[in-house]
Amino acid sequence: MKCIFSIVFLLAFYQTSAAQSFYSFKLDTLGGKKVIDFSDFKGAKVLVVPFNIRTPYFSQMAELNKLSQHYNRRLKIILCPTNDFQDIHYSEDQIMRSIRNYSKEFVVTSIVITSGNEVHPFFKWLYQHASNKLKMDRGLLYQKILIDENGGIIQVFDRNDSPVSTYFISKIENYN
Secondary structure, three states, X not given: OHHHHHHHHHHHHHHHHHOOOHHHOEEEEOOOOOEEEXXXXXXXXXXXXXXXXXXXXXXXXXXXXXXXXXHHHXXXXXXXXXXXXXXXOOOXXXXXXXXXXXXXXXXXXXXXXXXXXXXXXXXXXXXXXXXXXXXXXXXXXXXXXXXXXXXXXXXXXXXOOOOOOHHHHHHHHHOO
């Protein structure tokens, strides 16, 4: 009986621990044709950006595009479209049309819930891990979360922080 209990406990612990890693998450792509496996990003910095297509911050896509071109494969940018921030809900097709003029290197997830009771598990993980180290307000649009090469959170940037500012670039380049 103790042996069975130990095995069940270890399995439960393993599943809980596995969910604690940035690399354990998988999300569908926009359109649902592929699965984004975050373990594919090991060894690269990752910038996670929740966004909505009809806000003043959507203009940051051009800056994110410049960032993507400059860092090429050393920085992966994951765009997470969400309808959490407005009463108007956009379809995946509307989102695809809005971002098609930007980098083909962007990784774009399916529409996710980033706040409220039904928050996606990936964003729950971000909130839990960022709150210990950094100030991260739940549900703020266009916060940019920088992940290091080992899956740890380096910095949470405010939505007003330009992705091409000296401050932003210094966090990407100078973090060891």
